[in-house]
Amino acid sequence: MxxxxxxxxxxxxxxxxxxxxxxxxxxxxxxxxxxxxxxxxxxxxxxxxxxxxxETKPVPKPAPARQPAARPAAALAASPSGLGMAEEAQAEPATTLGRPAEPPAESWRRPEPPPEPLPEAPSPPPRRDRMPTDGRPSADALQDELLQEVRGLKTWIRQLGLQQEADGRSEPLRQLMERLERQEVAAEWRDRLLEELRTEPDFESLSLQPEALREAARAVIERWLSPFEVGGDILDQARTIHFVGPTGVGKTTTIAKLAACETLQRQRSVGLITADTYRIAAVDQLRTYADILGVPLEVVFSPAEAARAFQQLADKDIVLMDTAGRNYRSELQINEVSSMLRTGSASETCLVLSLTARTADMESVALPFIEHGVTKAIFTKLDETRVYGALLNLSLSHRLQPLYIASGQTVPDDLERFSSRRYAALLIGDGADV
Structure with missing residues (x-):
């Protein structure tokens, strides 16, 4: 070796x-x-x-030269050629350093019969597999094996490079990246944040100051999310707002909070519609809120009844509609909810998601609704989790606009408009949990 x-x-x-x-x-x-x-x-x-x-391959040694076998003295004496021992030895082909001497003249050779031609072997039929008849791997199999080894080598080099890069980071920078990873921020956005921080002219000194580094990261995330705050309040842009989402995310409570804000704070007339007739006591819950606020409530079971309910509330400034929480994996149930949302007036649809769910689960829930044209979302249960990265991932990767964030059950106080500045500060933290 x-x-x-x-x-x-x-x-x-x-x-x-x-x-x-x-x-x-x-x-x-x-x-x-x-x-x-x-x-x-x-x-x-x-x-x-x-x-x-x-591995070094051993050099093969040359085979020793074969010496002619010694002939017995009696055989030499009785040689049919009639030559003496010395003359008989001279008649034998001479060798020099194990190599044969010049061959005898043509007259001394016996004529050899021409070799018989070998019968041609039939060509084997083409095989469908990638293994030749001799058992050795084919060229395609060897090429695939080589490609796998090259891919493995590339992966190993990349991991080694990332490890060396991580080892070369300062302690505050390493803590910041670990914080974002715990917050379930996708690797794509962590890498992009690091790239933008490296473009700072004083990055070397900035990476050694924990508070200054966190402030710079907060500014970058705030800049990413600030475009989602543009556009005004959805309650001013649409007369009818539908709320969709899976079960248990807080759609009914969110509707009650918005209705209370419009009725008590902005003095607007509100009407409520619920199609959540699958869940026990769901209608009673929303009816209780409607009685407290003094607003009408319509219960519908089909798209035809939904059209009638909208006509009954035609004089209201704003109509909020609660839909049943359905299985987001079922295309039939998603289409059933969509059929309830077809109204003639200007309307918007909001997806309600809980921040207590894992990022992968929230993305699986959101994608079917996004495919049906939903672009706005309300995130609930902020007070029940300490992981907030899913909002950033969904907003940046799927252009889902966050409208409100709910942080409790109190109506209507525990609901606030989305702020990129407050969210960025919440995501980055203050360094106390490092």
């Missing part, structure tokens, strides 16, 4: 050197970060020590 040591700036730099010196079958035994140069161990440069090795 041939072993060689390389000292390079990074592991990818050593790969072409290893292939050139040891061949394509070489393997990396170890990698280690070392310091070179400097004085008394100071001011040294960080380098990577790479140990590689390759």
């Amino acid at each position: 041939k072993v060689k040591r390389y000292v390079v700036a990074s592991v990818p730099e050593a790969l072409p050197l290893i292939r050139g010196d040891l061949g394509s079958d070489a393997v990396i035994l170890s990698t280690k970060e070392i310091k070179t140069g400097g004085v008394l161990g100071l001011f040294g440069k960080r380098r990577m020590e790479v140990i590689a090795a390759a």
